Amino acid sequence: ETGVTQSPTHLIKTRGQQVTLRCSSQSGHNTVSWYQQALGQGPQFIFQYYREEENGRGNFPPRFSGLQFPNYSSELNVNALELDDSALYLCASSLVGRDEQFFGPGTRLTVL
């Protein structure tokens, strides 16, 4: 059984640019959630995908968008990057109807 993987591990962008982060869910998991973790804070829920549809969203603006593919992998896209978008972006996979969410190692995004 493979765990959750994310790419890239680190990324540096400038203000106004766009970024795409990728997540492969744990084998057999069909639900992916994305979280933003600012330095010294707990993760904050961005959105969740199930069956390639957004299944709930946290308090993040529309420039944060996502996709889920038939193999359950997922992308997080952020447009018009702002300095405050600098954070660790975590994805977590789970089985629909099950409580446990398992996190990937994260992508560290730095916006200059």
Add this chain to the structure above:
Amino acid sequence: GENVEQHPSTLSVQEGDSAVIKCTYSDSASNYFPWYKQELGKRPQLIIDIRSNVGEKKDQRIAVTLNKTAKHFSLHITETQPEDSAVYFCAASPNSGYALNFGKGTSLLVTP
């Protein structure tokens, strides 16, 4: 929305002592309460969780208690070891596998 408060923000104990971390939540609909351990530069790892129909759960040196009436839950670590040093996050969720609302974390240091 759900608001999860976590205390203390830092905790230092001697090896062998017990450590207790407390969380409160605001949404009475929350019914799933996981605890995650995050070592520096690593992914959050699920260490124990509890559902609202259970008052206490134990796994070796780790236990979690839940008081639904008071809307608080606690993590208890007994016989602490230096490798327990990490940041611990509590979280609450109203639905299985849905958005986790995290506390701000407790940095636990276990000194030999």
